[in-house]
Amino acid sequence: MKKINTYNVLQFDDSERYRKQMIKSVSRNIRNIRQKKNWTQEQLAEAVGTSGKYISEIERGLKIPGSSILIALSQALGSPVCELVHANYCPYTKNKYLKKIRELFTGRQDNEQQKATRVIQLLFFE
Secondary structure (H helix, E strand, O other): OOOOOHHHHHHHHHHHHHHHHHHHHHHHHHHHHHHHOOOOHHHHHHHHOOOHHHHHHHHOOOOOOOHHHHHHHHHHHOOOHHHHHHHHHOHHHHOHHHHHHHHHHOOOOHHHHHHHHHHHHHHHHO
16 A cells, blocks of 8 residues: 655645635735725726736736736835735835835836935945
8 A cells, every 4th residue: 555645745735725825915915005095906907007807806816916917016006016925024014214215216217216226325335
């Protein structure tokens, strides 16, 4: 009789449970951030360049956004990707100073962000 390796079965069960938790977390985080901005799913979809139906499916955990959509969602919502994926462990939401810097940078032109970054470098690293 062949012995079954229960360790592998448990690993699979744990990884499947983790995957489901991650989907639920991403869905909830995107919905919560969108609602804080008082945006509809259609408004977010327009900002991202996708359909409201797709945003709805993401928020209900029926679709998993790929990396390009996560980046587009991050930019549209003004939140780092880590906040969309796992808000509790995102350093930009945990640290009040990093959060403030992120808020100051949001919506600024690239050249303004470069200048501000250079000032920070000069203050702390040179």
